[in-house]
Amino acid sequence: MAVSEAEAAVMEVLWRAAPRSAEEILAEVGPAQGWQEGTVKSLLNRLLKKKAVKAEKDGRRYLYTPLLSREKYVSQESKGLLDRLFDGRVAPLVAHFSEQRKLTKKDVAELRKLLKELDDE
Amino acid sequence: MAVSEAEAAVMEVLWRAAPRSAEEILAEVGPAQGWQEGTVKSLLNRLLKKKAVKAEKDGRRYLYTPLLSREKYVSQESKGLLDRLFDGRVAPLVAHFSEQRKLTKKDVAELRKLLKELDDE
């Protein structure tokens, strides 16, 4: 079962710093998403069921820690999109953004650097 | 309302060639996805409701044509992923694929070419 988008918002908090209590997570994600307590609790429980986080007791409450790494999650999502829309190839994806003028100067500079580094191998 | 993944599979058929009848669409997408008639009809109707396709009567049946372009769909999906996972910047996305060794020789060659063309502007 995949981690949904709302669940991912909770994961993001945990990826920034963990372990965290439900209260801390709510404080960080609640306002931005307009969520309240029950919602965050539910998301945490679904993440537990999906083995994307684990919880350890800390006195009266629990502290949550990610089990699924951000790297892994990002990989899955990215690969999914790439396969579905660009036949699994990266260059067409970048070409797409280029056509949409979504490449900033900084992007271009970084891409150049990246390619140069690939050369030096 | 967003076009779902199953719906997108139907759109792909129409993007390849349109207008098409439900029967033709089924023939092309059914076997690959393991769908049968009713499923494809439902998806077509949902796409109609979402204004992603239009239908025009052709004798006893309908011919379907995309209203949503593939370009636009790809843009929405790509931008969504980019914003959610890479803070809206392209270079980190490519760096990610590079680290995952998902860049083929061909990708690298094409990226080089792309950057060169950007130079010539």
Next chain:
DNA sequence: CTCCATCAATTACGCATGTAAACATCAATT
């Protein structure tokens, strides 16, 4: 004309999701 075959439209159903209320537990306070 009536009946059948062919399409499309409607309805259905289980599961995931987003969102949250209700309930349970338990430590701390009165």
Next chain:
DNA sequence: AATTGATGTTTACATGCGTAATTGATGGAG
């Protein structure tokens, strides 16, 4: 010990999705 406040657990409910069966319309065969 009883109450309260903080937390976590369970249940709920509307919506969307994947999948399909059922119903409805309509043009062609007899």
